[in-house]
Amino acid sequence: NAGVTQTPKFRVLKTGQSMTLLCAQDMNHEYMYWYRQDPGMGLRLIHYSVGEGTTAKGEVPDGYNVSRLKKQNFLLGLESAAPSQTSVYFCASSYLSTGTNEKLFFGSGTQLSVL
């Protein structure tokens, strides 16, 4: 069981370039999330999905787009990268809400630098 796998682990972009981060989970989770982690600010939700074919905005969605064409995959896209998007990006997944089993399973992160 790999859990949640993110690719790539590191990436350097120039301002204006685009890229896609891939997240894959093998736990048959319904919910998937993209967070960014910046020093002193905690994890902030970018976008999330409650099931295949669905996406929704989180706290900081501007400049990002997502897609969930397959249940196990959640893609995060940056159309035109900006230095403010330099961050560590984490994908997470969780079971459908049951009231007692809602913990998040995280990937190992992607360190993105935008020059």
Added chain:
Amino acid sequence: EDQVTQSPEALRLQEGESSSLNCSYTVSGLRGLFWYRQDPGKGPEFLFTLYSAGEEKEKERLKATLTKKESFLHITAPKPEDSATYLCAVQAPYFNKFYFGSGTKLNVKP
């Protein structure tokens, strides 16, 4: 506004020196409070979930407690391998929405 504040930002302990980390929160209708451990270069890893005031959970040298306004993560006789950043997150009642604190970076010296 829903908020989570963790203190201290950083904590240095000698091996065996017990202490507590604090997580205070303001959220309407708390659904659950979560503690995660994050090692450098890795994603957060789940430790505990607490659902109601007065609840306690334990795992090895860690014990988490919950009141109506805050949670504590007590570390008893810590070891160097307990060094990590500890994150607190609260779950709002609507959807699986989690608010994370900025974490406490714990360093345990041998």
